[in-house]
Amino acid sequence: MKNASAPLPELTLAATAFAALGSEARLSILRRLVRAGPEGLPIGELGEDVGVTGSVLTHHLKQLVSAGLVTQRREGRRILCSVAIAEVEGLSRFLIAECCADRLGTRPKGHTHD
Amino acid sequence: MKNASAPLPELTLAATAFAALGSEARLSILRRLVRAGPEGLPIGELGEDVGVTGSVLTHHLKQLVSAGLVTQRREGRRILCSVAIAEVEGLSRFLIAECCADRLGTRPKGHTHD
DNA sequence: ACATCATTTCTATATTTATAGAATCATGAA
């Protein structure tokens, strides 16, 4: 009897987002964007700062955007990137929820904060 | 002048951990282990439950373990796996910290807890 | 229209990760 027929979309989305974070380059990009604030940073400058440019940068940004962690808007001939804060926070909460939420009825002894 | 010479180990570790979470299979494994509680679950049973067995399961577990998100201990001929709660929580905090920590001087409106 | 800047797409290659069967190792029981 199979048990893992169709994974919950929630899980799929989370996996995609985590995979997008699973790279030093992209984590650097995200970190830089966080420090840039809500105004965002043009792709060129972003790339200079994190040491990734051209098609490789596009490639990494595409993953962050399609995972919903970064948004882009055009301004003149540049494209500004910003962090999707709510998404990142949501992901963080997902992680906490996975770990601690429903352990209230499962734990055998005390195990609230290790 | 190069800017991205040696990435901070913190970033490397985080990227490894996120990459370990960036798969539905491994996310399912983690979720199942969370529900198993601190006693842990033998690999065989774990695999049955999430629909991944044999060498593939070993492969996924290896990543979770080496990322520090799962721990293993032997009991008889079985190996019990448990979630490293502190690690997962730490990762969750890392994410929050990346997003919100130093935005105190940067944010335009209020954005403390959404 | 033309030149220029910013970014993407195209194309190709290298590297990593995923999947899986078979053989092997490790533990405990008869």
Add this chain to the structure above:
DNA sequence: TTCATGATTCTATAAATATAGAAATGATGT
């Protein structure tokens, strides 16, 4: 020791991701 069980390693193949140069696209200023 021999056997059965639980898990890993070995080997091979498929698929996804990373890197990168060149060409193409889109936007702006002259």
